[in-house]
Amino acid sequence: MTERQHGEPRPADAIERHPGAPAPGSTIASHYRMCVGCGPDHPTGLHVTVVAGEGLTVAGTFTVTDDHQGAPGLAHGGMLSLAFDEVLGSLIWLIGKPAVTGHLETSYRRPVPVGTTLHIDAAVDRAEGRKIFMSATGRENAPDGPVSVAASAVFIVVPPTHFTDHGRPVAASELSEAAAKVAEVNP
């Protein structure tokens, strides 16, 4: 291997769709029923939904409700970041490796009123070692609507024990099948 010169960008590593990834067009199940991003049982969560796309892409939706306001009648920027973290994070189910958000940058282009459904397209751009670079755009009320928010992120691949080492012990029944598999939580 040739040595890199100072300042020369590191070459991208291969990153591929896992053979067991959800098929394009299929819904990616919520990883945990009480997740504030995607959990269907969270009373005030975002209830983000995500569908697997081709390659390393997903399409998510987030409908802004009164629970997500900052200014009266407008989505809070932190809630919008959360929606992007969730949709970008769901790309890990296509890769089949556990990873967590290291860095998330969000660019707010238009105010997002309560009642808006954001259509969030997200993709893996490249990988470097344990770092996975991703990006996403959120469009107002239609997949081809105006861009309200854009984001980029670096997720870092972690050992499967990351979640139970730092979180609480969990039963496989609390998680989606895919989450139990990547976190190696046995029934």
Ligand SMILES: CCCCCCCCCCCC(=O)SCCNC(=O)CCNC(=O)[C@H](O)C(C)(C)COP(=O)(O)OP(=O)(O)OC[C@H]1O[C@@H](n2cnc3c(N)ncnc32)[C@H](O)[C@@H]1OP(=O)(O)O
């Ligand atoms: C059971 C449920 C299952 C499934 C549950 C799934 C849940 C998904 C939820 C949605 C996603 C989230 O919100 S996740 C929650 C929010 N995020 C977190 O809590 C992460 C907290 N941070 C950490 O745990 C740690 O800092 C890590 C794991 C990110 C990195 O620590 P580390 O493992 O010691 O990594 P380290 O060796 O220092 O660095 C490895 C490489 O990554 C780079 N790197 C390290 N940190 C960063 C960073 N913040 N931003 C950019 N790059 C970084 C380094 O420069 C290095 O690059 P190089 O030198 O190799 O080039």
